[in-house]
Amino acid sequence: MTGNEAPQGTPGRAHAEAHGTGGGAPGAELSTRLNWLRAGVLGANDGIISTAGLVVGVAGSTTSRAAILAAGVAGLLAGSLSMAAGExxxxxxxxxxxxxxxxxxxxxxxxxxxAELQELTDLLAARGLSRxxxxxAAEQLTERDALRAHARVELGIDPDALANPWHAALASLVAFTVGALLPLLAITLPGASARVPVTVVSVLAALTLCGTVSARLGGAPVPRAVLRNVTGGALAMAVTYAVGTWLGTATG
Structure with missing residues (x-):
């Protein structure tokens, strides 16, 4: 091919890029599994924050358990289905x-x-092999399976492991739903006076866990990831609660 760029996906949504001639090697398979796991953690994180912001905002405007539950369930369904469709x-x-x-x-x-054999030779040489x-190596790979060799070395694609949109959609739906269930239960199970405090504490604890897991999977500093995650969640709940309280007062 004239270009050597692989089709792009998203972290956790796409296949792992092959390194060297062994796109199907254990290292690549591990990388793929870690990408999916990281995507699951991020999906759950989205479910936690978006649903928490929604139910806390509604709780700021009303004490009706039915109204809060209805809003939370609607947000869970809308968010999970939207995530699944987008994925x-x-x-x-x-x-x-x-x-x-x-x-x-x-x-x-x-x-x-x-020409393709020469291109494969150039690609392998660019990775540190002598000419x-x-x-x-290019000749042996071509004799064995030319398309597979070019797919893995040139495109970063494993022809036997193309991304499955149904698997990705289901994974996103489940991850978001699992994350959204926490704030939904936390806001509806306690009494009216304890709903918001219990939800805030539960959500911040869950976001701390998600930030820690995500950072460890990505090899990033844990404190920075946790601080960023917790700050974002706390800000979302504070803003929606303030707006909900104002709307409840203004329309009440």
Whole structure:
């Protein structure tokens, strides 16, 4: 191909980019699993923050358990379905791009096999192999499975593990729902006077856990990630509660 860019996905939504000739190696599979796990944590994090902001805002304007529960359930359903639909569209587009790239590579291999062999040699040499070793490796990979070799080395795609939009959509829906259930239960189970404090404490504790897990999976500093996560969640709840209280007073 004329360019060496792999189709782009999102962290946790896309396949792991292959490194070297072993796109299906254990290291790549581990990277893929970590990406999915990180995406699940982030999806749960979104469910926590968005639902907490919604129910705390409603609790600021009314003490009706039914109204708060209805708003929370509506937010959970809308958020989880929106996440699932968005993930399905995103991953479907990624998969279409991967298939188009593989189809183009297949045509080029059929029409210009020598040029493609030279391109594979250049790619392997660019990764640190000597020209002779790169040429020998390229020839062996081409004899074994030329399309697979170019897909993994040139495109960063494993032809046997294309992203599945249905799996991605289901994972997003479940992750968001799990996260949203915490603030929904925390706001509806306690008495009226304890609802907001219990929800705030529960949500901040959950966000601390999510921030810690996300940081460890990504190899980032834990304190900074936790502080950022907790601050964002606290700010969202403070703003929605203030607005909800004002609306309750203004319309009451």
């Amino acid at each position: 399905y569209v995103s991953v479907s587009s990624q998969r279409d791009s991967e298939r188009a790239a593989l189809a183009m590579e297949r045509r080029e291999l059929a029409e210009e096999p020598e 002779d070793v790169a040429r020998e």
